[in-house]
Amino acid sequence: MTTTLDIQQLRKEFPILHQRVNGYPLVYLDNAATTQKPQSVINAISDYYNRYNANIHRGAHHLAHIATEAFEETRNKSKTFLNTQETSEIIFTSGTTDSINLVAQSWGRKNLQEGDEVLLSMLEHHSNIVPWQLIAEEKGATIKVIPINEKGELDLSAIDSLLTSKTKMVAVNHVSNALGTINPITQLIEKAHAVGAKILIDGTQAIAHFPVDVQELDCDFYAISAHKMYGPTGVGLLYGKKELLEAMPPYRGGGEMIKSVSFEKTTYNELPHKFEAGTPNIEGVIALGAAIDFINSQDWPSVHEYEMELLNYATTQLSSIDGLKLYGTAKEKVAVISFLIDGIHPYDLGTLLDKQGVAVRTGHHCTEPLWNHFGVVGSVRASFSIYNTVEEIDLFITALKKAIQLLK
Amino acid sequence: MSIEERQQEIISEFSMFSDWMQKYEYIIELGKELPLIETQYKTDDNLIKGCQSRVWLHAEMIENTIKFSADSDAIITKGLVALVVRVLSDEQPQAIAESNLHFVNDIGLNEHLSQTRSNGLASMIKQMKMYAVAYALKIKH
Numbered sequence: 025m026t027t028t029l030d031i032q033q034l035r036k037e038f039p040i041l042h043q044r045v046n047g048y049p050l051v052y053l054d055n056a057a058t059t060q061k062p063q064s065v066i067n068a069i070s071d072y073y074n075r076y077n078a079n080i081h082r083g084a085h086h087l088a089h090i091a092t093e094a095f096e097e098t099r100n101k102s103k104t105f106l107n108t109q110e111t112s113e114i115i116f117t118s119g120t121t122d123s124i125n126l127v128a129q130s131w132g133r134k135n136l137q138e139g140d141e142v143l144l145s146m147l148e149h150h151s152n153i154v155p156w157q158l159i160a161e162e163k164g165a166t167i168k169v170i171p172i173n174e175k176g177e178l179d180l181s182a183i184d185s186l187l188t189s190k191t192k193m194v195a196v197n198h199v200s201n202a203l204g205t206i207n208p209i210t211q212l213i214e215k216a217h218a219v220g221a222k223i224l225i226d227g228t229q230a231i232a233h234f235p236v237d238v239q240e241l242d243c244d245f246y247a248i249s250a251h252k253m254y255g256p257t258g259v260g261l262l263y264g265k266k267e268l269l270e271a272m273p274p275y276r277g278g279g280e281m282i283k284s285v286s287f288e289k290t291t292y293n294e295l296p297h298k299f300e301a302g303t304p305n306i307e308g309v310i311a312l313g314a315a316i317d318f319i320n321s322q323d324w325p326s327v328h329e330y331e332m333e334l335l336n337y338a339t340t341q342l343s344s345i346d347g348l349k350l351y352g353t354a355k356e357k358v359a360v361i362s363f364l365i366d367g368i369h370p371y372d373l374g375t376l377l378d379k380q381g382v383a384v385r386t387g388h389h390c391t392e393p394l395w396n397h398f399g400v401v402g403s404v405r406a407s408f409s410i411y412n413t414v415e416e417i418d419l420f421i422t423a424l425k426k427a428i429q430l431l432k
Numbered sequence: 433m434s435i436e437e438r439q440q441e442i443i444s445e446f447s448m449f450s451d452w453m454q455k456y457e458y459i460i461e462l463g464k465e466l467p468l469i470e471t472q473y474k475t476d477d478n479l480i481k482g483c484q485s486r487v488w489l490h491a492e493m494i495e496n497t498i499k500f501s502a503d504s505d506a507i508i509t510k511g512l513v514a515l516v517v518r519v520l521s522d523e524q525p526q527a528i529a530e531s532n533l534h535f536v537n538d539i540g541l542n543e544h545l546s547q548t549r550s551n552g553l554a555s556m557i558k559q560m561k562m563y564a565v566a567y568a569l570k571i572k573h
Contacts, residue, residue, distance in 0.1 A: 046452065368507075369485060369505055369506035369507060369509075370484075370506075371484045371485040371506040371508065371509065372460075372506050372507050372508045372509075374484075375456075375508050375544075376456065376508075379452050379453075379456065386484060387484050401485075401486075401505065402484075430453070430456060430457060430460060431460060431507060
């Protein structure tokens, strides 16, 4: 390894990593499911409850004031983090699933009509399929799917015939959770806009791996979940272009989202509050701010280089195993490896890896259409993060060989 | 041998294993044995779909007892399925419906019944009991 990062120092910030599982040192390679949290994020949550728990935006008292400031500070940080034009373009949600449902139910209900098309891709997570199916069915719209090639890359040659004047929305992920493929979203955004379609990018798997600039991308919506980027579960955000969000009707009613309520006529609050009904996940949003601080404190080019070294090392080690087949060999990918061993079910491998302290994900990773396409039930997925080490990859490979030996 | 006696027998067999590897080697061996279910019964109707692995279960009444046969696409699940079938098969419906399957916990494999695993094993046990209840009702009428 040639990295200049002090990984051992960095690992000290993640208390959960320093434990044994089933008598073996924990090797956590399920980062695409959720990353672990640095002490600063954990502290942000306890600090909120220890010092200034209060409901936000309404209270006239001291604690409510501090809590509101801290909550809104995350919106400011998010604006800079994603380079949005305005803070009001940041809507806090419970995560990407919630964000996509918001767009499907609000934008979709208003804008989709019978005969319209929503273009998804073969690489989508169920959370970027089902919300569109629900609204498409209701509106009589059709779902179209961008195919992939054998490497797990979007088939760009198919896109031009799939994008037509009927296409009203394109919803694709920035990075595939199952294969790690980085999709050419700049091109997709341009192409979508060229036919007058809007485009939503599911950025969940991208955001912990490289910087995202929504203005440069010019996407209409961008969704992320805090827990995939060192933050807590149950919170995320939706970026939307202001003119689109302004024109969209609220889709959940409640407190916070109103200007005034009477039984005759209710008027809605302004952005972003129009879409934030009810008491939000206050400590979650505040801790998301701490997660953004953590990411901002890293040297991105070094992080990227290090993660690529981990990916290459693990890929080389895995490739030397007899009967191992990699799924997802895109030229551009993040540190995620999906694989199967000939004749062995992923559940069996996952079970025996767990027995040896190695946490991987097995199954279809909420991308059933993708695995049906490959004609297999799913895969074993090892996904890496900034705190993983070459030594851990060696432990993983040793454990994998042991598991294969037991199963063959 | 009663359901309880069979459970005790399995617990005693597993007590000889000193570590997880021996335990799993044994389960994998059980899983590697010939298919427990006849091909004609390995149908979608008999499929219990778990998120992780699939289980097929077939039940038939033979002289007042239920004969279960089952299979799984994952070998560890299959080994565990074999143990459950060994305990519950060829028993009277009433005894199956009322049984308390504690052996999985006692041999330290309860994690395979937990919700996170969703391997079809827990659903299979539930389905076996439902067959038993249905057959018990049939006998009464």
